[in-house]
Amino acid sequence: xxxxxxxxxxxxxxxxxxxxxPEKAKKSxxxxxxxxxxxxxxxxxxxxxxxxxxxxGVMSQxxxxxAGSKGVVWGPIKDMIHISHGPIxxxxxxxxxxxxxxxxTTGVDTFVTMNFSTDFNEKDIVFGGDKKLKQALxxxxxxxxxxxxxxxxxxCPIGLIGDDIHAVAKMHKKETxxxxxxxxxxxFRGVSxxxxxxxxxxxxxxxxxxxxxxxxxFESTPYDVSIIGDxxxxxxxxxxxxxxxxxxxxxxxxxxxDATYKELAIAPKSKxxxxxxxxxxxxxxxxxxxxxNVPWMExxxxxxTKTTESLRKIASFFDETIQAKTEAVIAKYTAMTDAVIAKYxxxxxxxxxxxxxxxxxxxxxIGAYEDLGMEVIGTGYEFGHGDDYKRTKDEIxxxxxxxDDANEYELEAFVKKLRPDLVAAGVxxxxxxxxxxxxxxxxxxxxxxxPYHGYDAFAIFAKDMDLAINSPVWNHTKAPWEKEA
Amino acid sequence: MQDLDNIVNGQKLFLKPExxxxxxxxxxxESAAGAVAPEKVAEIxxxxxxxxxxEKNLAREAITVNPAKACxxxxxxxxxxxxENTMPYVHGSHGCVAYFRTYFTRHFKEPTPCVxxxxxxxxxxxxxxxxxxxxxxxxxxxYKPEMISVSTTCMAEVIGDDLxxxxxxxxxxxxxxLDNTLITHAHTPSFVGSHITGYDNMMKSTLEQLSExxxxxxxxxxxxxxxxxxxxxxSLKEIKKISKMFSDKIIMIGDHEEQWDTGAGEYKLYAGxxxxxxxxxxxxxxxxxxLQKYSTILTAKTIKNKWKQKxxxxxxxxxxxxxxxxxxxxxxxxxxxxxELKQQRARFVDAMQDSYPYMHGKKIAxxxxxxxxxxxxxxxxxxxxxxxxxxxxxxxxxxxxxxxxAILSKSPRAAECNIWGGKDLWHLRSLLFTEPVxxxxxxxxxxxLYRDTKIPLIRIGFPIFDRHHLHRYSISGYEGGLxxxxxxxxxxxxxxxxxxxxxAQTDYFFDSVR
Numbered sequence: 001x002x003x004x005x006x007x008x009x010x011x012x013x014x015x016x017x018x019x020x021x022p023e024k025a026k027k028s029x030x031x032x033x034x035x036x037x038x039x040x041x042x043x044x045x046x047x048x049x050x051x052x053x054x055x056x057g058v059m060s061q062x063x064x065x066x067a068g069s070k071g072v073v074w075g076p077i078k079d080m081i082h083i084s085h086g087p088i089x090x091x092x093x094x095x096x097x098x099x100x101x102x103x104x105t106t107g108v109d110t111f112v113t114m115n116f117s118t119d120f121n122e123k124d125i126v127f128g129g130d131k132k133l134k135q136a137l138x139x140x141x142x143x144x145x146x147x148x149x150x151x152x153x154x155x156c157p158i159g160l161i162g163d164d165i166h167a168v169a170k171m172h173k174k175e176t177x178x179x180x181x182x183x184x185x186x187x188f189r190g191v192s193x194x195x196x197x198x199x200x201x202x203x204x205x206x207x208x209x210x211x212x213x214x215x216x217x218f219e220s221t222p223y224d225v226s227i228i229g230d231x232x233x234x235x236x237x238x239x240x241x242x243x244x245x246x247x248x249x250x251x252x253x254x255x256x257x258d259a260t261y262k263e264l265a266i267a268p269k270s271k272x273x274x275x276x277x278x279x280x281x282x283x284x285x286x287x288x289x290x291x292x293n294v295p296w297m298e299x300x301x302x303x304x305t306k307t308t309e310s311l312r313k314i315a316s317f318f319d320e321t322i323q324a325k326t327e328a329v330i331a332k333y334t335a336m337t338d339a340v341i342a343k344y345x346x347x348x349x350x351x352x353x354x355x356x357x358x359x360x361x362x363x364x365x366i367g368a369y370e371d372l373g374m375e376v377i378g379t380g381y382e383f384g385h386g387d388d389y390k391r392t393k394d395e396i397x398x399x400x401x402x403x404d405d406a407n408e409y410e411l412e413a414f415v416k417k418l419r420p421d422l423v424a425a426g427v428x429x430x431x432x433x434x435x436x437x438x439x440x441x442x443x444x445x446x447x448x449x450x451p452y453h454g455y456d457a458f459a460i461f462a463k464d465m466d467l468a469i470n471s472p473v474w475n476h477t478k479a480p481w482e483k484e485a
Numbered sequence: 486m487q488d489l490d491n492i493v494n495g496q497k498l499f500l501k502p503e504x505x506x507x508x509x510x511x512x513x514x515e516s517a518a519g520a521v522a523p524e525k526v527a528e529i530x531x532x533x534x535x536x537x538x539x540e541k542n543l544a545r546e547a548i549t550v551n552p553a554k555a556c557x558x559x560x561x562x563x564x565x566x567x568x569e570n571t572m573p574y575v576h577g578s579h580g581c582v583a584y585f586r587t588y589f590t591r592h593f594k595e596p597t598p599c600v601x602x603x604x605x606x607x608x609x610x611x612x613x614x615x616x617x618x619x620x621x622x623x624x625x626x627x628y629k630p631e632m633i634s635v636s637t638t639c640m641a642e643v644i645g646d647d648l649x650x651x652x653x654x655x656x657x658x659x660x661x662x663l664d665n666t667l668i669t670h671a672h673t674p675s676f677v678g679s680h681i682t683g684y685d686n687m688m689k690s691t692l693e694q695l696s697e698x699x700x701x702x703x704x705x706x707x708x709x710x711x712x713x714x715x716x717x718x719x720s721l722k723e724i725k726k727i728s729k730m731f732s733d734k735i736i737m738i739g740d741h742e743e744q745w746d747t748g749a750g751e752y753k754l755y756a757g758x759x760x761x762x763x764x765x766x767x768x769x770x771x772x773x774x775x776l777q778k779y780s781t782i783l784t785a786k787t788i789k790n791k792w793k794q795k796x797x798x799x800x801x802x803x804x805x806x807x808x809x810x811x812x813x814x815x816x817x818x819x820x821x822x823x824x825e826l827k828q829q830r831a832r833f834v835d836a837m838q839d840s841y842p843y844m845h846g847k848k849i850a851x852x853x854x855x856x857x858x859x860x861x862x863x864x865x866x867x868x869x870x871x872x873x874x875x876x877x878x879x880x881x882x883x884x885x886x887x888x889x890x891a892i893l894s895k896s897p898r899a900a901e902c903n904i905w906g907g908k909d910l911w912h913l914r915s916l917l918f919t920e921p922v923x924x925x926x927x928x929x930x931x932x933x934l935y936r937d938t939k940i941p942l943i944r945i946g947f948p949i950f951d952r953h954h955l956h957r958y959s960i961s962g963y964e965g966g967l968x969x970x971x972x973x974x975x976x977x978x979x980x981x982x983x984x985x986x987x988x989a990q991t992d993y994f995f996d997s998v999r
Contacts, residue, residue, distance in 0.1 A: 022662070025623045054579055056602035057620030058627060064580020079517035087639050087675035088549070089556030093584030095930075097591070097950075101495070103508060106933060107914070108530045109518035113933065114911075119549040120676040125643060135547035143542060143550075146518040146529055156578060156640035157676065160609060187580040188605050188640050214516070235495040242507045252514050262516030332486075339489045408598075409627045412752070428586045432596045435752040449494045459487040460494045477749050 006377060007399040010035045013417040014401070017410050025055045032404040038396060045393035050404045051385045053191050059408035061356070061428055062382050064187030066090055068196020070153035072280055073204075074183065076100035076231050076256045077264065078110040079148040081140055084117045085133060085165065086155025090187070091117040099233045099445050102258040109146045116140065120157065130163050137172045137180060148261040149179030151203075159186040179261065181207045192383035192405070193358070194279065201283035204264060209284075209291065214265040223249045223318065226270040228285055228296070229277030229360075232257020234450020239457045240276075240301055243333075247315065248325045255281060268292035272317050274299055276453070277360045279381075279388055300360075301453040303368030303461070304337035333455035341371060344462040347470055349373035351421040354414065356406055356429065357443045358382040363392040365424070365443065368452070368461055370397055377418055380406050408432065422469055437477040439468040534918035542915045543908075550911035551930060553852045554879040556675035557683030558636045559585050560714050560780075562599050564687035565634030567712075567739035569758035572630035573599040574620065576613055576646065577638025592716060592948040593745040593956055598754055600624045604640060613646045618655045622662050628754060631761055635670035636687055642674040667761065669694045679879035681780040681854055684714045688739055689784040693791070695761070696768040701792070706734045707770040708817055711784065713777025713856060716947035718742045719959035719968075724776065724801065727962055730823040731814045736763050738773075746957065768792050772817050774799055776810075776961070777856035778888075779881045801961045802860025803969070804833065804867050810962075829963040836967055837868060840974040843999075845869035847977065848901075848922040850913060852876040852931075853946040855885050859892060860961075861926065861945070864969060866896040873901060873922045876913050880906030910934060924977065941983075943976045945969070 014033045018026050032052075034044025054060045063071070066084075071094045074082050084091030096113040104110025118136050120129055137150060150172075152165050169182035183203045185196045225244060230237040237257045244251050252270060253263035267273070268288055273296035275285045285296035295317070299310035308330050315326035351374045355362055362379045369376050376396070380403035381388055389402070401414060408429065415423060415433060423433045424443040433440045441447050441464060449464050451457040486503075487493070498504060512520040519526050532538055558575050562585050565573030575582045582601035589597040602620030604613045624633060635648060648670040656663050671690035673683040688711065710728060712721055721742035728735035736759070743757020767773070772795035773788045775781040781798075789796045797817075801810035808830070815822050848871045851861055855877055862872045875889060886904055893899040903920075905912065910930055917925075917938045925931050928946035935942040944952050945960065959965030978999060985995040 020627055022622050022626050024619065025626075053605060054603040055619070055623055056604075056616045057574070057600050057623035057625075059582075059586075059598065059600050060579050060603060061583065062579055062603075063583045064578050067580050067583070079515075083548070087556050088552055088554060088679065089559065089581070089584065089675050092552060092555045093559075093588050097587070104517055104519050105526050105530055107911075107937065108533065109526050115549075115551050117549045117552060118547065119552065120639075122674070122677050125676050132547045139545050139548045143538070143545070146525060148516050156638065157643045160640065160643040186640075188578040188609050191603075191605060193580070235499055238499060238504060238507060239495075241511070242504060245507060245510070251511075254511075258511070260515040260517045260520070263514050266514065336486055336489065340487075340492075343489065407627075427590055428583070428597070431590065431594060432752050435596070435747065435749055437749065451495050451498075456487045456498060459489070459492045460498075463492045464494075 007035055007037065009418060010378070010399060010401040013414050016417070017413045020409065028055055033410075034402045035399060036393065036396060036402055037399040043393070044402045045389045045396070048389050048402055048404050050381065050389060051191060051194060051383070052405075054405055060405060061407065061426060062191070062405060063193040065185045065189040065193065065196030065199060066153060066155055066187040067094060068193030068280070069183050069185035069200035070094065071098060072193065072231065073197055073200035073256055074151050074153060076102070076112055077259045077261065078102040078104055078112050079260045080151055081111050081116055081144060081147045082151045082153055083136060083140075084115065084155060085129070085152050086118065086157050087120045088117055090155045091115040097445070098231065099448070099450070100231050100257050101235050102232065107144075111144070111147065125157055125161055128161060128163050129158070130165065130168050133163075133165060133168050134172065137168070141176060141178065149181070152180070152182040154182070154184050154186045156187045159184055159189070179207070179211070194383040194385065197280035198283055201281060201287075204284055205287045208261070208264045209268065209287065211265050214262045215269060218266050218269050220269050221250055222271060223322065224252045224270050225249050225272045225274055226253035226255065226267040227251060228255045228267070228273050228275045229281035230254065230257050230453065231277070234446040234452065236451040236453035236457070239451040239454040242456075243311070243329060243454050244314075246325070246329045247311065248322045249318070268294060270294050272297065272314070274314065276301065278391070279359045279384065300364045300367065301457075302365045303371040304334060304455060304458055305371050306364070306367040307455060307458070308334065337455055337458055340459045340462050344466050345373045347466050350375065351469055352377050352418070353422045353424060354378040354418065354420040355443065356380050356382070356403070356411055356425040361443055363388070363395040366395045366397070368458065369465075371458070372462055372465060374422070374465070377401065377420060378403065378414060380404055422465065437474055439471070439474060441465065441468050533915070536919050539915040539919045542912055545912075549909050551933075552878050552909045553876065553928070553930060554679040555588070556639075556680060557673035557678060557686065558638055558675065559588065560680035560682065560684030561634070561636030561671060561673045561687035562589070562597070563714055563741055564684055564691060564739055565636075566598070566744045567741040567758055568632055568634065568691070568764060569760050570631035570755045571634050571758060572624055572628050572632075574624055574633045574635045575599065575601045575638055576617060576635055576648065576651075577601065577604050577641040579603040581638045588948060589745070591950045594953065595745045595747065596752070597745070598628070600628070609640065609644055612644060613641055614651050614654060617651045618658050621655045621668065622659050625663055625666050630666060630755070632667040632669060634687065634691065635668060636673040636683065639675040642672060642676075648672060667695070681714050681777070681879060684780050685783045688781065689787050691764065692738070692767055692784065693787055695765045699765055699768055702769050703771065704734070704766070704769045705771050706732060706818075707766070708732070708735045709738045709767050709770045709773040710735060711738050711773060711775045711781055712740070713775065713780035714854060715777070716956055717958065717960045717965075718746050719957050720961035720965055723959040723962040723965055727811065727826065728814065730825060731818045731820055735814070736767075738764060738767055770794060772797060774813060774817075776801060779855040779885055782881070800856055800860045800863070802857070803864030803966055804837070806860050806863050807962050807966060826963070833963040833966050836970055840970055841868060843974050843977045846871065847924060848873040849924050849926055850874035850876070850917060850922045850940070851926040852878070852910065852913065853927060854879065855881055857946065859888055862889065863892045864966065866892060868970075871896070871898045871901055873920065874903055874905060874913060874916050876905040876908050876910075878907065878909050914938070924980070926973070941976060941980045943973055945972065
């Protein structure tokens, strides 16, 4: 398939999909879909409409502000307890599914995979839930005395019934001296999980950043960095940390995978903030830059090409010793990743991939696929903004279908039209495509594998992609008695 | 570093010494007690196992910790997917629908179709009518459903959206687009009851609204069966098989079996389900049998009081539950129990008599939905097990505990059995330390209890995310009973092997024949 055919096919795919919608929805969706390529001047990466209200009545893959705050940003902070405040469902559906790994004694000094809920009933809606919340905070402190703070994650009803959870949190903090933070991340706020990230960042800014208790005696070194926007899915932050430490840097904080309260509080002591998931944590990186003069930079640890590029960029912020060590690290690992590529590339070369994910991955993982000779022909964000799409332009290698807030109908149609060899998206989509006989990898949870960040992780990534694409199971779909089409 | 000949994922990678070093060094920056005061962790961990902790834990009123229930619209979505060519539609914010789809999909390993009308701040201020007008039309255009099954999230409920008026309004504005699409709707507030309440509300509304205007003509042979919130697709299949042995006119209402069990080769949005025509004529049946009494409390009222139909409840889990179900079908159809079922029963009892020494006298903690527990406890009692802790987070206020006591009264060890209504799995954790058991039966959330207490978990319930294909089996009927017997007995035998596998220590009782 030449680039021209690919582009025309992509354009056709969009035109066909739009035909299915009623007029109003069609008009709206048309602005979210497009085609771009490295050669195009101002393409759809510059023009795609994003971060807008989802068209009602479709199977959107988006989540909500609560998911962005509790599920993404706050939930992984392991020595705090995060209350899902409201009815029982939200906390239950979001329990233990994201694979934010951590080390600790769950239920005693760490709490990530647990579900704390105020389990609202009708009475709480009618008369308000503040009293129940206050009592819940007291009960938590009694039964979980080693918690290092509590966050209150609002579900939809809280902001609608006029509760003042911020006052309750303040009162509890005053009475106990214990960090207590209310987060108004009701699910109906904004258009996706994205606003939840922002609200969550703001609360960290307002309540944890001013807390100097851990900072005041902290002994800095010139090589202190923090990892920001890594949720340690499948252990990503650990396979990142090891590289940074080998470079001679000292990682003083992980935000927020496997994080503790202290790590959040000392991050302003960093000499450089390393931002992986720009979408969910750029807000706090900017804040630390303004307030504490900590510079920040985005990096990409997917695949050796991008990892090496990132390492050199990181090293450029430091002295020659670090730079020399960095080159040694690159040399050491490149030998291994070259061998990984030599082993797997022949089995993956030329395979077409379509991505649909969130956060940083729709652009960041492209390089890892390309390192293996795989060709990304479509990508999109569940909850990206304009700046995400602009950054995507630098990553695409060929004519690429761009879809913002794509729903299941569109994804199915695009895949049927473009016939990729692999679809990489979320669990809601997984079985749709597998039923069509298409290899699929979940790229939110690493499909229960991982980590995928860093050099060691790339070997896992390569092995997993080979596993998915070249498994014999895909050959069994057609029964022997069916005639060849 | 990775070894090219043996690339390992995180499970083994982080065991390598260089990663162990990284994890150790990280502690310097941590505030968790495990890093700054490990002795404190040991002390508190011990305290959580004590009677003192148990009492404080059981006195909890405001915070629920590790619940064993979900919220209403989840059950409503299951109802929608039980009807042919039906799209569940949740009026409210779309995050909820992402959660419902994920939750079911992780359990069934199948796609879960469901849409939302994506209400946000403006809808919170102005109401969700505009969303519903656009949403129903878009849903209809894209997914071409025969029926749209509308439920609500708590957001829509708190702002007081009136579904009936909204659906009428949406139809009027749809320029004819929705004229041939059935739209059923139910209010399913998450802050009332649990997922089984949502099942009930949606089922009741679906049956009422579909039968509206249908002139009631009694069909004396027709019998409806409502399965309830049933996560075991094999159970649905088996119930239909048993029903068919009696009559072709026994029809399952809300049959989500095929929707979550489609084959490879082609993706179909809709699969199987109760035919809409059959749902419409449900009103004409001579009787309706609910297999989950407490998932159909409100639906029962419609059937008994509005439809003036004979309404029965059965719980075909275990031997006596299946016996009662089979006899009920014999009674309602006026037919003899078929020879095939007699044979199935004999085989099941034969198997029970082969395996009883292992389940007999075993203390078991079990949790789950009310009807699941009634059926399972009944089976445990039939096998001579002691259901020591029976925990129902969403226990119905009326009747359930008495039903459970009646079942327990058949056990000579009833005095050792405790019913914990409204309690959660953190309560159970205390109980497992102070009043331990031999085995646990429950869903995936028992996994951490297993890690803490070392009491083996036998996975039966919903949801089960971390084991594959169990939902394909039946836990109902005689053949389902056989599955339960097999799973539980063999789990007990696995544990026996675990406890006797130590070479040169416990070489005895590690038997090859049992």
